Amino acid sequence: MAAPTRSPVPESSDNPGRASAQAAIAELGQVALVQNEIRDVLDVAMYLVCEVLDVELAKVLRQESPGQPLTLVAGCGWHADVEVGKATVPCDRDSQGWYTLATEEPVLYDNLAGDERFRRSQLLEDHGVVSGISVMIPGLYRPYGVVGAHTARRREFTPTDADFLRSVANVLGSAVENHRIREQIEGKVRYETALAECAQALLASSGEDRLMHALEALLISTQTTYVFVERNVMDPELGFCSQTIAEAEPPGASDSDDEAEYWNLTPWDRMPISRSYLERGEVFNLIPSQLEGVEYELYAEDPYPVKSELDIPIFVDGEWAGLIGFADEKVQREWSAGDISLLTTAAKMIGAFWERETARRRLEEMSQAKDEFLASISHELRTPLTSVMGYAQLLRDRDDDLSGPLRREAASSVLKQAADLEHIVNDLLVAAKAEMGELTVTRVPVNLSAQTSQVLEEYGGRSAGIEVTGMKVRALGDPARVRQVLRNLITNALRYGGEKVRVEIADRSGSALLRVIDDGPGIPPEDRERIFQPRQRVASTPGLTAALGLGLTISSQLAQMMGGDLVYRYEGESVFELSLPVSS
Known part of the structure; x- marks a missing residue:
């Protein structure tokens, strides 16, 4: 990898022909303060190391976790087939990387092939490295990795050279930690903004697309390619299923009807592993290639397969009601604690949204039922009342014209209708007492x-x-x-x-x-x-x-x-x- 094109660093007065270490460290510190991308800081560091130490090769190796191989994340001078971000070197005991991290001091060597302190890596051997320096890059909780300078010439590096490389390592360690903190702050702001917009969408008084707008707000805050919500339903033919009810993708993403149809209604019997996690209320980090049985086949047949998926259960009134998920079609990714926290909070919001919608529908149904109930009771009361009033008027206005049998018939009708009224009133009283718990x-x-x-x-x-x-x-x-x-x-x-x-x-x-x-x-x-x-x-x-x-x-x-x-x-x-x- 060729060194980036830059303005020359001033030469050292003590070593004509070599760049000034002090000026280089000052420049690197300035770059670390103003650059948002850590990759840019690493690239500048590689250029300065080559310039100041007069070497052909420089590298930064990163260790994701203890015991794992070191990954080449920045460098200059390496062959074209060495891919930054993919090439790795061992970090097992007796390797040079492990030795550098373990000693926490600059490691200098002038004859790599004859050095018995550690085993040389294939990467250095392929480039004919003879001499060099490697220094641990410090981190807040554990080392970030290693910075190294190498040459194919036989040469003795001085303590001053080692001090310079250690200064570079310290600047890089600070830059990495500052970048991590900045990312955390920016990520927290993105997540809080997304949740605020999600809540605003769900709390809107109307609109069929409220849930979709909420998902769009969540999507903006992440690097994922797809966010979706599914709800548990009982299908008369398929049984207990998960149905996709809302989804969001980045602008310009392919909108496939085949994919939407494929996941529209899926029996949980075909997703037993996912179901076992979600119905227990647990987060499920799903890697389709690691699934087994019918669930593996389900994801393998997806017309637009995903590389990784994060599913969070949604509960309503203590019952598992569905899920919200992120999916990535491009990379098999490790979902961050922030992603999990974001989706977990969103799941609670959607659960509350569903509870509120259910309560609203019940209230509307109760209101309608009350109106219909009052209308029907009015009708039931009106029928006997009309009869009572009619016979009462007849007895009042035409009493002299009525024979004894007709008067008795009218009185009997009044009595019967009054009894019907009494029964209706009794039912109403019993209903009222029952609702008050006094029956x-x-x-x-x-x-x-x-x-x-x-x-x-x-x-x-x-x-x-x-x-x-x-x-x-x-x-x-x-x-x-x-x-x-x-x-x-x-x-x-x-x-x-x-x-x-x-x-x-x-x-x-x-x-x-x-x-x-x-x-x-x-x-x-x-x-x-x-x-x-x-x-x-x-x-x-x-x-x-x-x-x-x-x-x-x-x-x-x-x-x-x-x-x-x-x-x-x-x-x-x-x-x-x-x-x-x-x-x-």
């Missing part, structure tokens, strides 16, 4: 046949077609609450069920059963689970109206409070089954 029930022996007869009497002529079958069974429960549940079920069957309604009483495996059955079309399967939930509306469904949601919710709560349950099933007929403990 109570008693548990005494209850004759289900007697309770059924009492409820049917309230319906008068409307109960004429209702068939009651079964045995005499005594259950444990609250008589008033049992009647309330049965009344709700019979009312629903009469209003919205089929033409035939019957009540069955049975005893099965220690449970007393009270079934209300009608031959109507039934409730669709998709609605059968939620009809017992508060304020659920299925008014568009034949066989069920909006108002029914209140009665079923209350009835289900009462059944459970009495130690039983209320369920629905369709067996060619609609069946609501109340189960209670049998009274011994």
Whole structure:
């Protein structure tokens, strides 16, 4: 590698023809202060070493970690086939690199082949090196590496030469540490800026692309080529899957539909290694070439394969909900602590964002359900009230014209509608008490046949077609609450069920059963689970109206409070089954 073209360094007054060591160190220090790239500082150092020490070869070797080979990161005078950044020399015991790092003093030699202190490297042997100096470059916690000056001529280097090279090593050590600190500060600023923009995007009041804008902010702060978010979903055909819901790439990156389609929906069964880390809440540093089995095959078939990937789990309400990841298509990289910290914080932000979105949707659903609930209750109240007011006006305005039977019929209608109003009000009161946690029930022996007869009497002529079958069974429960549940079920069957309604009483495996059955079309399967939930509306469904949601919710709560349950099933007929403990 040829030395960079520079202005000559002033000659030393003591050694004409050689550059001044003091001037060289001053220049190197100045360069270290103003240059942002450490590579530029190393290149200048190599030029100055060659100039001041009058050698053909100079090098800086870096050690990434103890025991690892030394990598040539800067140099001048080396053959063209020696690649800076890739060429390495050994650092095992008895090697020259290890010896230099171990002694922490300048190592001078005038006959490399005959020096018995260490083994010469193949790099120096290939260049015919005979004499030279090597000095450790200090670091904050451990040595950065080695700086060396070499020549193919037989020559004795002086202590002054060694002092100069040690000064160069000290300047380089300081420059490397300053560069590291500057990178940390700049990286921290980038990360904090990225997180601030990410949070701002996620907290925006509207916009479908909020998550994508957040990922774009994260991408700018790193050197990665791809950032993505996936969410766990349950697919009816593929089962438990990971679905890509947002992604970002640098400007100008290839946007492949094949790649997007390939990773759009991936079963977790094909990614067992990743899943094992993520569902435990652990960071997964994924190297596709090191995977095994089905997961290796999955990444090997990727139309645009990545070299390395960093995945961080996202949790919502304590449950693993998805992941956020960095991927690099160019290099197999070691993800920094800053990258991990950045993604971990972003994962928490996205988890909170998903929680907030879920809560917002629930609030909107609750608000809509409340409006529909109030509208349906108003309708349910209006029907009997209209009838009461009509008959009351009739009795007031035409009392003299009405015969005794007609007056009795009008009074009976008023009484029936008032009873319906009472039942609706009772349901509302029970619902209010249940929400406040103040609802109570008693548990005494209850004759289900007697309770059924009492409820049917309230319906008068409307109960004429209702068939009651079964045995005499005594259950444990609250008589008033049992009647309330049965009344709700019979009312629903009469209003919205089929033409035939019957009540069955049975005893099965220690449970007393009270079934209300009608031959109507039934409730669709998709609605059968939620009809017992508060304020659920299925008014568009034949066989069920909006108002029914209140009665079923209350009835289900009462059944459970009495130690039983209320369920629905369709067996060619609609069946609501109340189960209670049998009274011994």
